[in-house]
Amino acid sequence: MTVNWGDGTTPDSLPGTATSDTHVYTSTISTSQSFTITVTATNSAGPGSGTTTEVVNDQPPVVTVSSITPPSPFVGESVTVSFTATDPDGTVASISVNWGDGTALDSLPGTAISDTHVYSVGGTFTMIITATDNSGSTGQASGSITTVLVGVPTVTVNSPTPNPATTGQTVTVIFTVSSTASVTGITVNWGDGTTPDSLAGTATSDTHTYISTGNAKSQIFTIVVTATNSAGPGSGTTTETVNDQSPTVSIVSILPNPIACQARQSRIHMSIWSGAPSRSSLLQLTTAVQRARLQDRLRLPFQ
Template identity: 35%
Template sequence: MVIAFMVSRLRRAVVLAGVVFASALLVAGCQRVPLLAPSGSTITLIASATALPVNGSTDLIAQVIEPSGTPPQSGTTVSFTTTLGSIQPSRAETDISGRAIVKFLAGTGSGTATITAISGGASVASASALKILVGTAAVGRVIVSANPTLVPALGGTTTITAVIIDVNGNPLSAAPVSFSTTAGTLADAFVNADQSGLAQTTLRTSTAATVTASVGAQGAPSSGGSTTPPTTPPAAGTTAGQASGTVTVGIASSPTLVITPPATPPTAGLPAAFAFVVTAAANNGSSVRDVTVNWGDGSQSDLGAITGSVTVAHVYRSAASYSIAASVTDSSGNVVNVSTFVTVLAPVLTLVITPPSPAPSVNLPATFTFAATAPAGDAVRNVNVNWGDGTAQDLGAISSTTVSHVFKTSGTYSITGTVLDVGGNTATVSTSVTVIPVPRPTIIITPSPVPGRVGAQTTLAIQVTLATGISVQDLSINFGDGQTADLGGATSASVPHVYTAAQTFTVTVTVLDTTGQTTVGTAAVSVSQ
C-alpha cells in the first residue's frame, strides 16, 4: 500500500514537471518569433533627402499598410537593406501608425544607394525601391565664377569659385572638384567643396583663359558657367554623376596717357602748364583708379581718377632739363607709364641803373634812375640797392623810379642793384659813381662909383653863386673901416655905405652855405676926396 502510494505520487510529480516544461518551451517559442506584416500588406519607403554628400545621413520611414488599409499591429518588424552605405538599425518595429523609422548613413563612397524594406510577406517592389544619390552621384550642376573677370595685361590673379548644386537644388558639400584651365596656372587643381558647396582656387594668367570645374566624370558645360541638371538620377551602381561648368577670364585692355608740356620753354619760378590726356580702354577696359606724376625735381602729384584732358600747373624753382614721369592705374590693376621732357629757362630779369650827371657832390643829394623789367607772366617783387657806402635800400616792386642818396665823403662808389621776381629768381647789376667835394660858392663884390667920395654913398653890389642844391645859410659883410653888416641868407644884395676917409678899403664878404662850408670873398674899394 505504501509503495503503491509512493508510486502514484511520483507519477503525478513527473506529469506536473512535464506540463511546466512544455509551457516554458511554448512561451520561449513565442518570444523568438517576430511579429510580421500579414500577406498582402504594402511597404512604402520615404527619405528626408534623396541626395547626400559623402558621410551624410538622412531619416528613412517605412510605412506599412495591411490589406484592409489599416496599420499593422504596433511592433511589427521591418528589415531594411541598402546597396551603398548602411542603415542604423537594420531592423525596426512599427509604431501605432505603422511607421518604422531608421537612419541611412551614406558612408565615404559616391554612388546611388538602392534601399528596400521587407516584413513578412510584404516588401518594397523593385521598381519602387528608394534611391538616394551620394557624393558626386548627387551632383546636379556646377556654377563657376571669377573675381575679377578681367586681369591686367601684364598678368594677374583671379579667384575661381565653383558652386556645387545637387539634383534637388541644394548645395552639395564634400564633393571633389577638379579644376582645369586653357591658359595660366591654377593654385589648386583638386578641391573638396565646403559645407556651403563652394570650392575655390586661384588662377594666375596674362592671357585670356577658360577655367572648367568638373565633378565626377567631366560633362559638357553649358553657357554661363553652369550645367543643366540631369533629368533622371544616375542608374544604380554608378559611382559618380557628371557635371561641369566654365568661366572665361579676360585680359583687361590698358588705358592710355599722353603728357603735353608747355609749347614754349617755361621759366624757373613761374607756373608751367602741362596737359594730361587720360583715356580708358574702350574694349575690356575698366575705370581709371589713379594718375600720379613725378615732376623730376623731387616732387610728386596725385591727380586722382581723372579722365579726358586735364591741365596741371607746376613750378620749377631752377633752370634745368627735367624728366616728367606719369603712371595711370585702372581698376583691373593695369599700370601704364609714360614720360616726357621739359627744359626750364632762367628768367630774363633786367635792371638798369643810371647815375647822376654831372658828378654829385659830398653831402648833396645824388639822383639815380632805376628801371627793372621781368618777362611776360613774371613780375618784379623787389629791387634792393647797395650804395657802396655801407648803406642799402629796398625800392619795392618798381618798374622805373628815381632815388636820391647823399654820400658823406668824396670818392668813387660801386652801386649794386638786385632785382627779385615773384618766383624767387634774382639778377644783379652794378655801376659806379664818383662823388666830388662840394664846390665853393663864387662871391663877386662890385663897388659903385669908382672911386668913391669921402662922405658920399658908395654902393656895394654882392653876388653869390652856389652849386645846385646848395643855398646860403648866412651872408655877412665887413666894409674894411671897422663896420659890418649881416645880410642873412641872401645870394645877392646892394649894400650902401659911406666912407669918412680917403684911402683904399678891403671889403670882405663871408658866406656860410648849407653844406657847412664857409667861403670868403674880398674886393678893394678906393675912396678919394
C-alpha cells in the first residue's frame, strides 16, 4: 500500500494491513493550498486507489522589533529600528517599513535587520514592520516613536578679557552653548570687519587681535557668537572696548652735531611709532639754530 500526499514528496510505503498514515506539509505555494491525497492498495489483480483532499494554510512570518534608537529622536535626527523576521515554513521574501508619518514605505530585502528614518515634524508615530514570505503570507510588528521639536541654540557670551584692550593685544572671549540637538558649527564675528572665525560645534572660546580703532582714540566693538543646529542659528553678543596705542617717539640722530656758531641749520632725525612698531614712520624735523653771538662751536645739550 502507498500514500501519495500530493506535495511532491516520495509516497509512503505501508504494509497491506495498514489503516492510517501521517505526514507534515512543509510549504505552500500560496497562503492556502489544497493537496490531493492518493492511497493505493495492490493485490494480485493489480492496484486500486482512493483519493481525498487536504487544505494546508501557510504559517506567516514572525517579526520582532529589537530596538528603536533613539526612542525619542529630535526632529531632523536619524532614528534606527532593529528587528528580526523569520518564517517557520519557508523564507522571508521581502520587508517593508511604514514609519507612520505619511512618507513612502521603505522596501527592504527579506534578509534586512534594520532601517533608518528622519522625521521632519514633531509628534507620536506608530512604526509598522511587515514581512512577506515566499507563499505571500505576512507578519507584522510595530513600535511607537515620539519625536521632539528642536529649538535653536542658546548662546551665552561672557565679557571678553582684557576689557578694555589696546590695539595689538590678544582678546579672549568665552561662551557657552545650550542646544537640544547637536551643534554643527559656531562662528565668532569680532565686529571689526574681519572675516568671522569658524569653530567646531564643541568650541567654548576664541581669541582675536584688534589692529585699529579707525580715526578714534577708543572704539567699542560688538562681538557676535552664533551656534547652529538642525533648527537653525542662535546668537549671543557682548562688547569689547579697544583703545588706540599712543605714538612712540625716538630721536635717532641730530645732523650736523656739533654745529658752528654762525647761522646754520641742524637736522634732527626722529622715528615715531604709533601703536605697534609695524606702523612706524620716520619724521625728519628740520630746525634752524642761529646763535650770532657765540664765538666758539656750539654743542646741543641733548647730543
